[in-house]
């Protein structure tokens with residue numbers, strides 16, 4: 167992406183969404199939704215097959231060992247379908263939590279009545295391979311480990327590769343929520359071992375919301391018949407029906423699928439996962455560099471910073487007020503995201519969606535003007551925030 171090739175503003179004048187999905191999509195993606203499709207029709211079935219084929223290729227499945235099973239609903243529906251179907255009723259899951267999505271996975275297992283234990287690292291500390299190894303050695307009943315690839319609540323990129331090695335060295339199985347990473351951060355089956363990953367249409371592939379998908383080892387899908395607690399979220403049944411008929415089991419989000427196929431074509435034209443990841447990384451570097459120059463501090467050190475979303479501490483200056491900052495940014499065409507840290511005030515800025523470095527420079531300039539408008543002279547965080555961050559280095 168050249169410096170001069172600025173992505174146009176969204177055509178209806180809506181703001182850029184600096185949020186981790188729904189996010190800003192290409193005009194062509196929205197345009198693809200102007201046609202109605204019959205769910206049973208051959209044209210739509212071909213679209214579903216093409217979506218699945220492209221997603222499997224993105225996951226690096228060259229041997230046909232894996233299947234892609236889309237599931238209606240937001241990403242959490244697909245996570246619930248994966249956990250409820252692939253974990254047997256007598257299984258036990260070790261959940262690696264360091265934020266809202268790890269917590270949600272544990273909550274899902276509570277609803278499902280599946281036995282589980284949680285390693286809770288708090289707001290943002292990474293679960294490490296050594297901790298996973300110790301937990302697995304201590305409890306032979308654990309059959310599965312559930313890891314979050316990029317924990318979107320802080321933006322931390324968790325060390326899934328090292329986690330996977332410890333899991334398989336102990337003969338257990340790994341499931342990965344790669345919702346906010348898949349499509350921009352490599353997680354090919356040949357490089358990282360897992361039984362299944364889950365993601366959704368409206369994150370790094372830059373589609374609109376409406377379905378998620380699970381890419382699972384076929385042997386695991388075969389063995390999962392009868393596990394599901396839910397009729398509608400039975401991944402095995404969805405897979406079998408799709409294999410036999412080429413159709414989704416119940417009404418598919420046809421327009422969303424059409425938009426997603428266009429998004430997949432754009433993703434490929436951009437250079438696939440590598441190209442998409444490079445653009446997001448450039449977005450992050452420009453945005454984080456600019457925000458630091460304004461005096462803001464990021465929660466995470468560069469080692470853990472993902473190219474997906476970045477958490478910044480709110481300035482200690484009493485003139486700073488997040489609601490006002492949000493409104494001032496929005497008035498300039500940029501929608502940012504509140505923070506999710508429990509200990510100190512923070513906010514988040516996403517790097518994903520149809521945006522480039524020129525847009526990110528616009529974000530930084532708008533943030534600078536917002537500080538001036540509020541009369542904030544110093545954007546540095548309270549001492550408490552820096553003490554918190556020091557824990558990461560320890």
Ligand SMILES: *Cc1c(COP(=O)(O)O)cnc(C)c1O
Pocket residue numbers: 186187240241242243245267314316317318343344345346366
């Ligand atoms: C977005 C996301 C989900 C799913 O959230 P929904 O609101 O249900 O789409 C799950 N896990 C992670 C890490 C996410 O970023």
